[in-house]
Amino acid sequence: xxxxxxxxxxxxxxxxxxxxxxxxxxxxxxxxxxxxxxxxxxxxxxxxxxxxxxxxxxxxxxxxxxxxxxxxxxxxxxxxxxxxxxxxxxxxxxxxxxxxxxxxxxxxxxxxxxxxxxxxxxxxxxxxxxxxxxxxxxxxxxxxxxxx
Numbered sequence: 001x002x003x004x005x006x007x008x009x010x011x012x013x014x015x016x017x018x019x020x021x022x023x024x025x026x027x028x029x030x031x032x033x034x035x036x037x038x039x040x041x042x043x044x045x046x047x048x049x050x051x052x053x054x055x056x057x058x059x060x061x062x063x064x065x066x067x068x069x070x071x072x073x074x075x076x077x078x079x080x081x082x083x084x085x086x087x088x089x090x091x092x093x094x095x096x097x098x099x100x101x102x103x104x105x106x107x108x109x110x111x112x113x114x115x116x117x118x119x120x121x122x123x124x125x126x127x128x129x130x131x132x133x134x135x136x137x138x139x140x141x142x143x144x145x146x147x148x
Contacts, residue, residue, distance in 0.1 A: 021060065039053070113138075
């Protein structure tokens with residue numbers, strides 16, 4: 001496989017992850033990681049081993065439930081991605097600006113930071129083996145309202 005193909009597969013994999021989070025497609029989130037990843041989201045939590053992805057999903061979906069209303073739009077916007085390949089390993093940094101909105105999409109939580117990922121080539125393609133999310137800013141946005 002060429003370097004260009006590897007880079008495109010990695011970029012597609014990481015976009016598949018954020019899209020799956022936005023749609024709450026938890027089974028699709030699991031397909032992005034190896035069987036025993038190391039996931040560290042700093043103060044949000046860290047998980048390692050076979051249950052790591054499940055622990056992360058429980059925490060992420062718990063954030064959605066804390067709003068006390070039905071979830072609104074979830075938007076993970078990524079940019080400034082750098083990919084460094086070394087055979088069957090890759091180091092990737094991706095900037096993130098995420099919005100988790102309440103049901104009326106006028107308030108919610110914003111998280112800004114970056115992912116530092118280690119990926120490995122598996123028989124199923126590239127997978128994230130280690131993910132570190134560094135939070136630059138996280139906090140509420142907008143004002144919660146009772147109706148439209």
